[in-house]
Amino acid sequence: MQAFTEQGQRIVNDLSQRYGVSTDAITHMLYAVMNGNGTMAQFNHPEFGGSGQWMQGGMTMVGDMFNYSLKTTVNNLCSELSNILANQNPPLFMSTGSYQSQYQGSGQPQGNYGQSSLFVSNSSSSGNWWPGDLGMAASSGAQNNIRYAYFPASHRLAVEVNGHVTVYDTLDHQIGGVSQQQGGGSSLSFTSQYGLVYLENLPVISVDGAAPQIQAPPQNTQPAFTPAPQAPAGNQNVSESDIFALIEKLADLKQKGVLSEEEFATKKAELLQRL
Structure with a gap:
């Protein structure tokens, strides 16, 4: 608090x-x-x-x-x-227009505070530990080696673990509480109007001030297809048994999905011409 x-x-x-x-x-x-x-x-x-x-x-x-x-x-x-x-200075929420409180009964508000600063700024001479564009946190705290700060106006949650700051998008959650798993781990869970909110389920906006890197899917180092068995050169004598053995290998490759029906038919026709 x-x-x-x-x-x-x-x-x-x-x-x-x-x-x-x-x-x-x-x-x-x-x-x-x-x-x-x-x-x-x-x-x-x-x-x-x-x-x-x-x-x-x-x-x-x-x-x-x-x-x-x-x-x-x-x-x-x-x-x-x-x-x-x-009317906080700096503002906690984005203003959507002029606001007038609606009061019921005969009692009327007596306070006229104008631009107020309710909370002591978390910033020091070296600045806050979270990115400066987030502004002032509505709430912040620390547990063990973890610090966190919540910014409801921009739907952001900053968490620092071992010196690394990650900023999350809280979506439509209204964070109201925080807890840490027992056992010395660094896993935090937060409470909103929907119940428990886990960090791993929130979109990551930045890590140490930089946008998260999107890892490309691993490239397939295997060839797209296995080359079909090649028949000996046309000027060499090839026995019928060799031709049929090659055709059987081609059929096996087609059966396994390595060769398409068209590729199999083309290779088969080339081999049969050598008979």
């Missing part, structure tokens, strides 16, 4: 006071909205009634389905968080 900037922590504290929930609940919902690319959230927190879901401009569902006050709180909070995330 990324550290908040001073401004980010102030925003979290302000939201906590206004919505009457803990800063942990605000942080949990913030990451849920962020993992939903700013338009949806799947959450599970006791202060929000356990498991629930929010969709921008759609239905809000909470564990206590008849608690309409809680639904309003969740909808207002998620809408405000979505608006805050859309």
Whole structure:
């Protein structure tokens, strides 16, 4: 989990006071909205009634389905968080147009944060460990000798293993968790709305900043066909038994698919002319 900037922590504290929930609940919902690319959230927190879901401009569902006050709180909070995330500097998500939060009930948002910077930048004087064009990661972490960073806006996941950075296309997965196989291996698995997501199933975009090399299929070093047995030169005496033996070899090659029917017929006619 990324550290908040001073401004980010102030925003979290302000939201906590206004919505009457803990800063942990605000942080949990913030990451849920962020993992939903700013338009949806799947959450599970006791202060929000356990498991629930929010969709921008759609239905809000909470564990206590008849608690309409809680639904309003969740909808207002998620809408405000979505608006805050859309105004991140640098932006976390691609803007698709002007956004106005829709609030229900009499309560109106009091925060006016403008361009905000919620998280401390992961970059150092030497830059991030992932390619610079990916921008700021929505989430990042490390386990043993592996580091990872997730970029929901561009659908990218960067993983560094033993100093080598591979960037994957996460497709339509919304990464929300990560785990590592036991036993000291370097295999990571991630969790999305579809369940477990394995790295080997994701398309590779780049390895150490370069596009992956597409290996050409192995070339067949064997000849396309086996040369047919050649009859002795026309000026030599050839016995009938030799001719028929050669024809039998040709028939065997045709049977094995080495010679086509046309090639067999041509060679056979040449041999029969020597009788």
